[in-house]
Amino acid sequence: MSGTWYEEATVCPGYQCDVSRRMKLSNLLRRMQQIATDQLAAMGEDYLYFYDRGMVFVLTRVTAQIYRQPVMDEKIRISTSPAGIRGAQYLRLVRVESETGERLVDSLSCWVLIEPESRRLLRPDAYELKVPVEEVDYKPNRHRLKKPGQVDFCCTHPVHYSQVDYNQHLNNAAYADVVLDHLPEEEARRPVAQFQIDYHHEAYWGEELALQYTRLGEDEWFIAGQAGEREIFCARLTFAAREM
Numbered sequence: 001m002s003g004t005w006y007e008e009a010t011v012c013p014g015y016q017c018d019v020s021r022r023m024k025l026s027n028l029l030r031r032m033q034q035i036a037t038d039q040l041a042a043m044g045e046d047y048l049y050f051y052d053r054g055m056v057f058v059l060t061r062v063t064a065q066i067y068r069q070p071v072m073d074e075k076i077r078i079s080t081s082p083a084g085i086r087g088a089q090y091l092r093l094v095r096v097e098s099e100t101g102e103r104l105v106d107s108l109s110c111w112v113l114i115e116p117e118s119r120r121l122l123r124p125d126a127y128e129l130k131v132p133v134e135e136v137d138y139k140p141n142r143h144r145l146k147k148p149g150q151v152d153f154c155c156t157h158p159v160h161y162s163q164v165d166y167n168q169h170l171n172n173a174a175y176a177d178v179v180l181d182h183l184p185e186e187e188a189r190r191p192v193a194q195f196q197i198d199y200h201h202e203a204y205w206g207e208e209l210a211l212q213y214t215r216l217g218e219d220e221w222f223i224a225g226q227a228g229e230r231e232i233f234c235a236r237l238t239f240a241a242r243e244m
Contacts, residue, residue, distance in 0.1 A: 006080050006081070008035055010031070012072055012073060019189060021072040025176040026175075036080055040236055058111065065193075066193055076099065079096045088113075093106075094108075094109065119202070149214070158206075159206060160205075163205075175225075179197075193238045200233060211225050212225075222237075223235045
């Protein structure tokens, strides 16, 4: 760990890749989620540290600019730093680079503290950051996504046991699989360039998500998911432009 930044070197294994040998979006999100946890654990503040004090971190938003997805067996470096507090949200910056320093991903995530049993939102004074804050040079859209007027197609997705994590809900990274699983194959195979997801409510094992897909342009989709009357998430997915 150096200053505000915490870094890990790793390899993109084949079992985390898609049919085109690129790291799946969901696994990229898992890696970025894990390094945030690892930095806190390196300071002696792992999941159980927070849980025993009646609090856990959960994600409310992830925005990622993906210049190139890591490919199978590629050596990469993932680094993270706290990026300040806005309202009740803790901001966190994550970068992914190749072994040679090529920037692969910039991501800004928003986290909140909740009480694990009641799911009640906790104010930031419940936990004080113990590392300096990094100035953010990656400044994506910080506004909540708004649903477009039209819907191109609808489908449903049951929340399975394999998608639920230790926080008892559909894992944040698994939403990327949910989003991509229901796109046409020729779309799902394309490399991802940008991704934003806003998490509004938690989804639980056994629930069924009602999904709405809207095509916003040649390379862009908007996806919204509900469980009953609860709005669960909204996401915007942009693929890399097709080669002419």
